[in-house]
Amino acid sequence: xxxxxxxxxxxxxxxxxxxxxxxxxxxxxxxxxxxxxxxxxxxxxxxxxxxxxxxxxxxxxxxxxxxxxxxxxxxxxxxxxxxxxxxxx
Numbered sequence: 054x055x056x057x058x059x060x061x062x063x064x065x066x067x068x069x070x071x072x073x074x075x076x077x078x079x080x081x082x083x084x085x086x087x088x089x090x091x092x093x094x095x096x097x098x099x100x101x102x103x104x105x106x107x108x109x110x111x112x113x114x115x116x117x118x119x120x121x122x123x124x125x126x127x128x129x130x131x132x133x134x135x136x137x138x139x140x141x142x
Contacts (some may be wrong), residue, residue, distance in 0.1 A: 054118075059107045067098055069117045070109070073134045080135035104130065 059066060074097050078090055085093075101107065104122035112118045122130035 054110060054112055056108060056110045059109055062101060062107065066109070066117070067101060070101060070120050070132075071097055073117060073120060074132050076135040077132040100130075 071094070075090070075094060078085065078093075082090070101122070104124060106123040108121050108123070109117050110119040117134075119133040120130070121128060121132075
């Protein structure tokens with residue numbers, strides 16, 4: 054596994070992080086309905102662009118599997134792909 058700080062958030066990375074975000078939220082936020090998740094999902098790309106320090110974890114196959122966002126020395130976002138969490142636990 055490798056962990057990299059992302060300096061330039063391009064469309065390809067953004068799309069991959071959106072997939073991680075959605076899988077993580079669907080696996081952990083069972084209090085949200087599908088319409089609520091889909092509504093929030095519209096704002097995720099904008100939120101990603103506002104992260105001061107965006108860090109992505111990649112597996113051995115170089116696939117993005119988790120990300121975190123840090124602002125003002127605070128962890129503000131942490132999402133792990135749902136298919137990865139089962140293998141960690």
